[in-house]
Every structure is written in structure tokens, then in C-alpha cells.
Amino acid sequence: xxxxxxxxxxxxxxxxxxxxxxxxxxxxxxxxxxxxxxxxxxxxxxxxxxxxxxxxxxxxxxxxxxxxxxxxxxxxxxxxxxxxxxxxxxxxxxxxxxxxxxxxxxxxxxxxxxxxxxxxxxxxxxxx
Numbered sequence: 001x002x003x004x005x006x007x008x009x010x011x012x013x014x015x016x017x018x019x020x021x022x023x024x025x026x027x028x029x030x031x032x033x034x035x036x037x038x039x040x041x042x043x044x045x046x047x048x049x050x051x052x053x054x055x056x057x058x059x060x061x062x063x064x065x066x067x068x069x070x071x072x073x074x075x076x077x078x079x080x081x082x083x084x085x086x087x088x089x090x091x092x093x094x095x096x097x098x099x100x101x102x103x104x105x106x107x108x109x110x111x112x113x114x115x116x117x118x119x120x121x122x123x124x125x126x127x128x
Contacts (some may be wrong), residue, residue, distance in 0.1 A: 007124065012014060013058050014060045019067045021127055026042070026043045026102075027043070027081070028043055028044075028045040028100065029043060029044045029045065029105075030044075030046060030067070030076040031044055031046040031066035031067030031068075031073070031074050031075035031112075032067045032075070032082070034067075034074065034075045034105055034112035035044075035074070035075075035107070035110075035111065037105045037112070038105050038106060038107045038112060039104075039106075040104070040105055041102075041103065041104050041105070042077055042103075042105050042114070043100050043101070043102045044077075044092040044099065044100065044101045044105070044114065045099070045100040045101075045127055046067060046075070046078055046096070046099070046127070046128075047066065047096065047097070047098050047099075048064045048065070048066055048095050048096065048097055048098075048099055049064045049065050049067070049068060049069045049070075049073060049088045049095075050069045050070050050073075050095060051063065051064055051065070051091050051092050051094060051095045052065070052070060053084075053091070053092070055110045058082060059081055060081035060084075061078045061079060061080055062077045062078075062079040062081070062084055062091045062092075063075075063077070063078055063079075063109070064076060064077040064079070064094060064099070064101070065123075066099075067076055069128060071086075073111065073114045074112070074121060075081050075111060075113065076108065076111060076113045076114050077101045077113070077114050077121075077122065078108075078113055078114070078115050079116045080115070080117075083116065083117070083118065083119070085124075086118070086119050088119070091125060094122070097124060098124070098125045098126060099122055099123060099124055099125055100119060100122070100123045101114050101116065101122055102114075102121050102122075102123070103115065103116065103117065103121050114126075
């Protein structure tokens with residue numbers, strides 16, 4: 001079975017930043033495969049294993065860890081503190097849920113990361 005056939009299929013996604021429903025035609029990237037797409041825009045889909053509000057870190061970001069629990073995760077979404085209050089549900093309420101994160105995939109140490117610029121970059125999803 002090749003890597004492409006293992007890619008999760010996005011069945012449905014709901015925008016968190018409103019009540020609109022959207023169908024995403026973009027190919028879903030698994031969290032453990034995201035590092036292969038560094039430098040490209042993409043949609044990483046999977047289960048949020050753990051969330052962490054880093055209040056004592058510079059900029060007070062919130063992290064959504066996917067592809068394993070911290071510190072063994074393979075992907076993270078970083079939400080800046082100035083965006084945190086705009087999320088409904090809150091970032092912590094996403095723990096244990098399937099989501100898709102859309103944006104520019106960057107490298108963070110040996111992992112991949114997307115810096116989330118708005119609530120619309122994170123969509124609730126049903127993934128098979």
C-alpha cells in the first residue's frame with residue numbers, strides 16, 4: 001500500500017469561525033507525513049492528541065499536538081495568544097477531536113508546524 005492510499009479521507013468539515021459548512025477539495029495530509037510538505041501550503045488532518053497553553057513562554061502560544069502526544073508528536077498547530085480568544089470552541093475543547101489545519105507548513109525542530117492565523121484555519125472534521 002503506497003503513502004497516498006493511506007491518506008485520510010475528509011468526509012465533512014465545519015468552519016469553527018461561523019456556522020457555514022464547507023467541502024474541502026484539498027488533499028488531506030496525515031500529521032506524520034506533514035514534514036514532507038515543509039515550505040508548502042497544505043491541510044493537515046488528524047486527531048488533536050493534546051493541547052497546551054504555554055502561558056510562561058514567549059508570546060503565550062497555544063499548541064495543538066497531533067500525530068502523538070507531546071513530546072513525541074509529529075505535528076503541531078501554534079495559535080498566537082492574540083488569536084486565542086477568537087476560537088469557539090476554545091483550543092482546549094479541541095483535544096480528542098478530529099480537525100484539519102490549513103496553512104503554510106513549517107519546520108519546528110524535527111517536526112512540522114502550522115502557525116494558525118485565524119479560527120478559520122482550523123476546521124472540525126470527520127476522518128476515515
